[in-house]
Amino acid sequence: MQEYVIIVAGGSGSRMKSNIPKQFIAVNGLPILMHTINAFKSYSSNIFINVVLPKEQLTSWKELCMEYGFETDHQLVVGGETRFDSVKNGLGHISGEEGLVAVHDGVRPVISTEIIKNSFTTALISGTAVTAVAMKDSLRQISAEGKNTALDRSSYRLVQTPQTFRLDWMRTAFSQSYQPTFTDCASVLESAGYSIHLIEGAYENIKITTPEDLRWAEIYLIKNT
Ligand SMILES: Nc1ccn([C@@H]2O[C@H](COP(=O)(O)OP(=O)(O)OP(=O)(O)O)[C@@H](O)[C@H]2O)c(=O)n1
Numbered sequence: 233m234q235e236y237v238i239i240v241a242g243g244s245g246s247r248m249k250s251n252i253p254k255q256f257i258a259v260n261g262l263p264i265l266m267h268t269i270n271a272f273k274s275y276s277s278n279i280f281i282n283v284v285l286p287k288e289q290l291t292s293w294k295e296l297c298m299e300y301g302f303e304t305d306h307q308l309v310v311g312g313e314t315r316f317d318s319v320k321n322g323l324g325h326i327s328g329e330e331g332l333v334a335v336h337d338g339v340r341p342v343i344s345t346e347i348i349k350n351s352f353t354t355a356l357i358s359g360t361a362v363t364a365v366a367m368k369d370s371l372r373q374i375s376a377e378g379k380n381t382a383l384d385r386s387s388y389r390l391v392q393t394p395q396t397f398r399l400d401w402m403r404t405a406f407s408q409s410y411q412p413t414f415t416d417c418a419s420v421l422e423s424a425g426y427s428i429h430l431i432e433g434a435y436e437n438i439k440i441t442t443p444e445d446l447r448w449a450e451i452y453l454i455k456n457t
């Protein structure tokens with residue numbers, strides 16, 4: 233079965249407060265997005281890679297690829313207003329009938345081959361595979377009145393990417409209208425009626441969101457090379 237990955241990097245990176253797009257920041261000598269693309273290429277040389285970027289970043293990305301001599305094959309796709317739109321645009325550039333599609337955040341460069349492999353293997357069997365980890369901290373819920381109460385953390389999981397699905401299920405799910413609760417692909421597939429199968433993620437698989445995350449990425453990427 234053909235395997236695809238849509239690497240979403242179409243956001244504005246507002247929480248990073250950086251002059252350059254966060255996915256272009258170099259960590260350990262290579263832009264974050266190149267680390268992420270290479271992780272999928274290392275998993276499989278046959279994987280079809282779609283990279284979603286804001287329209288205004290396409291030229292600088294191509295320049296960056298020349299500067300770093302980055303030659304890993306990928307197709308560029310223009311991003312949308314929300315993450316949902318960006319994934320949908322990526323999906324629109326996949327023409328096959330059958331396949332498995334992983335969606336991965338461009339700013340999660342510390343992703344292991346083992347997790348990617350498990351994600352595709354599980355999606356082949358179950359149709360869905362969503363990476364998640366258990367919570368390490370305690371949880372409290374805030375009510376509308378401002379009261380707070382303890383929650384049972386063993387009932388919760390923190391969701392990561394990759395999130396991998398059957399291509400036909402993805403197409404059906406992403407034909408729905410956007411809802412603000414669609415913060416990831418699992419919520420989109422679930423809303424279309426598909427059951428979500430969770431697989432084990434890793435605490436290292438951080439989403440680089442705020443400046444201090446860059447330091448952790450540096451440490452984890454050194455450890456993995
Ligand atoms: N319209 C959007 C919004 C987000 N993303 C991608 O979804 C991933 C997770 O989003 P996040 O880390 O929140 O990135 P941003 O939306 O760019 O950051 P911020 O919320 O701080 O502006 C990122 O790789 C981001 O580029 C996207 O492809 N298209």
Ligand SMILES: C[C@](O)(CO)[C@H](O)COP(=O)(O)O
Binds near residue numbers: 315337392416417439
């Ligand atoms: C997809 C995701 O990374 C799973 O945790 C997350 O939902 C993205 O949220 P963001 O607000 O776009 O960072």
